[in-house]
Amino acid sequence: MASFLKSLEYTSHALRSYVLPSHIRTYAELSKHKGVLDGPLVVFDMVNTQIDNVMGRYLYHIVKDFHTQGYTPHYMANYRFLATVRKKRYKVKLLDMPFSTISSLKEIDRHFIYITDKLIHEQPALAERVIRISYKKRRPENPSEIPLPFFVHPEISTQEEFPPQVDGSQPRNTRIFFGGNTRVSSYGDSSVNQVYKVMNRVHVLETVKSFLPAEQQQMIRESFQKLPNIIFACVETQHFKIPFAHWLETITQADFFLACPGTKMPLCHNLVEALSCGSIPIIQYHKYLTPELIDGENCLTFHDEDTLRQAIQQAVEMPETEVLKMRAAALRYYEDNLTEGQFAKRLLDTPSKQVTLLLNAYRAPIL
Numbered sequence: 485m486a487s488f489l490k491s492l493e494y495t496s497h498a499l500r501s502y503v504l505p506s507h508i509r510t511y512a513e514l515s516k517h518k519g520v521l522d523g524p525l526v527v528f529d530m531v532n533t534q535i536d537n538v539m540g541r542y543l544y545h546i547v548k549d550f551h552t553q554g555y556t557p558h559y560m561a562n563y564r565f566l567a568t569v570r571k572k573r574y575k576v577k578l579l580d581m582p583f584s585t586i587s588s589l590k591e592i593d594r595h596f597i598y599i600t601d602k603l604i605h606e607q608p609a610l611a612e613r614v615i616r617i618s619y620k621k622r623r624p625e626n627p628s629e630i631p632l633p634f635f636v637h638p639e640i641s642t643q644e645e646f647p648p649q650v651d652g653s654q655p656r657n658t659r660i661f662f663g664g665n666t667r668v669s670s671y672g673d674s675s676v677n678q679v680y681k682v683m684n685r686v687h688v689l690e691t692v693k694s695f696l697p698a699e700q701q702q703m704i705r706e707s708f709q710k711l712p713n714i715i716f717a718c719v720e721t722q723h724f725k726i727p728f729a730h731w732l733e734t735i736t737q738a739d740f741f742l743a744c745p746g747t748k749m750p751l752c753h754n755l756v757e758a759l760s761c762g763s764i765p766i767i768q769y770h771k772y773l774t775p776e777l778i779d780g781e782n783c784l785t786f787h788d789e790d791t792l793r794q795a796i797q798q799a800v801e802m803p804e805t806e807v808l809k810m811r812a813a814a815l816r817y818y819e820d821n822l823t824e825g826q827f828a829k830r831l832l833d834t835p836s837k838q839v840t841l842l843l844n845a846y847r848a849p850i851l
Contacts (some may be wrong), residue, residue, distance in 0.1 A: 500813045507567035514569060515561040521582035525596040526550045527589065527611075529560040534600045534619045534843075536568060540575025542843060545635040545827075546599070552825035552849035553832070555597065557583045574638045597832070597839075603686065613837045615831055631774050631845030633827055637753045637761060639728045646734045647823065650762045652811050658711040660799055661738030661763065662689065663731070664754055665721040666735050670747050680849050682768045685744035688792065691714065692742065695793045698799075711737040715800055731844055735761040738797045739807050740784070743767040751846050758820040762811040771850050775821065782813040 501507045528547070535543050545559050557578070559566065564740070566585070569577050586592065589608050590800040598611040607614050611842040624631055640646055664673060664685070671685035693701065693716075700715035711734060719726055719734075726734055735741060742764040743756035746750070750769035757780075758765055766784045770777035786797060788790040804812075820826070831839055 485651045494740060496616075501564050501567050503615055504567075507571070510570050511567040513561055513563075513586070514559075514566045515585055515587070517585045519581065519582050522556070524553075524555045525592065525594070526555040526602075527560065527586070527592070527596050527598050529598065529600040530565045530567075530617075530785055531562050531563070532617075532619065533564055533568075534564070535601060535617070536572050536575060538574075540572035540578075541638060542632060542666060544574040544577050546632075546636055546841075547581065548641070549825055549828035550582050552595070553828045555828070557581065558592070558596070559583060559585050560589075560624070561585050561587045563614075577642065579639060586825075591841075594597065603833045608689070612837070613832065615841050615843040617837070617841045617843055619843055621847045623850065624842060624850050628834060628838065629840045629842055630834065631842045632673050633774060633822060634751045634756055634846060635751055635822070635827075636745065636756050637728075640731060640753075641756055641824065643729065643732075645732065646760075648736060648761055650736060650760075650815060651761055652708055652815060653808065656737050656739050657713045658738040660692075660716045660740045660742055660766065660796065661711060661718075661735065662692075662716075662744065663719040663721070663734065664728055664744065674749060675748055676745050676750065679748075680750050680769070681851075682745055682750050682791070683788070687743065687747075688744045688768075689718070691792050692796055694717075695796060700800075700803060730759055732757060735763050737765050739802075739811070740764045740766050743769075745769060745781075749847055756818070759814050759822065762815040764799075764810045764814050766792075767794075772846055773821075777817065780810075782810060782817045791797055 538717070551557065568575065569578060571722060595612045597612050597613050597615065598608055599615045599617065601617040604614065604616070626712055635641070636646070650734050666686060668687055673684060676682055676684045696716050702712050702714050702717050704717060704719045707724065711717045741763040743755040743758060748771050755767065757763055764783060765777065766779065766785050766786070768780070768782055768784050779785040784795040786795045831841070
């Protein structure tokens with residue numbers, strides 16, 4: 485009965501887009517949009533609504549990455565893809581970039597990159613490369629399968645100050661910083677440990693707080709100008725949320741960033757933001773990045789309470805010369821792998837002309 489009701493709910497949700505006036509209007513407008521046709525082209529032919537997951541955040545990042553590489557996105561006029569553009573918080577940001585809409589690949593008379601979540605039996609004649617999106621929760625099994633990386637949050641990447649201009653040689657006020665939500669109801673969930681074998685966010689923070697002397701810690705619960713000159717500074721969102729506009733400049737004031745996991749999975753966008761600021765991650769889930777972060781080179785790793793305490797002690801006692809060396813390596817990792825356009829470049833540089841993009845690889849446990 486439960487599965488029947490769930491199926492009924494899904495069907496109802498799928499059909500309502502065809503009767504909602506706002507969806508109909510959006511499709512009617514966008515399906516006729518003709519934009520710039522100069523330069524290299526990338527065609528998005530999406531039919532599965534899973535591409536809209538997380539409010540369209542991952543779709544936005546993929547399109548933005550290709551746009552950064554000089555490609556003009558062309559969207560196939562599939563009804564549900566276009567109809568919901570203005571209803572998804574980050575999908576609507578696609579409208580800020582030049583684009584064109586087509587109803588058939590026959591409208592294109594030159595080579596293009598073809599990205600689709602459809603099952604295709606024959607590669608389109610003018611497609612230089614086919615990138616097929618898979619929503620399966622699994623890790624890559626061969627070189628032609630590429631996992632989607634985690635990106636900087638769209639609210640950060642769309643700021644004029646992004647990417648941050650980091651002076652890697654300047655001393656920083658705080659040795660270790662954490663900022664984020666720590667509600668037990670969301671971040672004390674045991675499933676992240678049961679499924680991925682990593683300590684949840686609440687567990688990590690409790691361990692650090694109980695290990696460091698009280699005089700070396702400061703819990704910040706109100707607006708501030710700069711992080712304090714202290715070993716560990718912690719800003720918990722439920723008490724005070726650092727505005728997006730000041731988030732990067734705050735991270736840039738810390739040598740190390742305590743990279744706690746998300747709610748029900750290891751990866752969290754603030755890890756990527758820390759790397760962009762040259763704040764060295766103290767992390768348990770380094771293997772979930774592609775390529776992996778390397779302990780002692782661009783991060784400090786741990787796997788339980790004891791090794792977490794050891795990593796914290798190592799960060800506290802680390803000489804400034806070693807901190808600067810690791811900071812440079814963290815910045816280099818970000819620039820080489822996570823700056824806008826680098827992921828699209830990786831897809832384009834893959835030797836195989838048919839690539840599978842695993843959108844949910846980060847949700848598959850690494851055992």
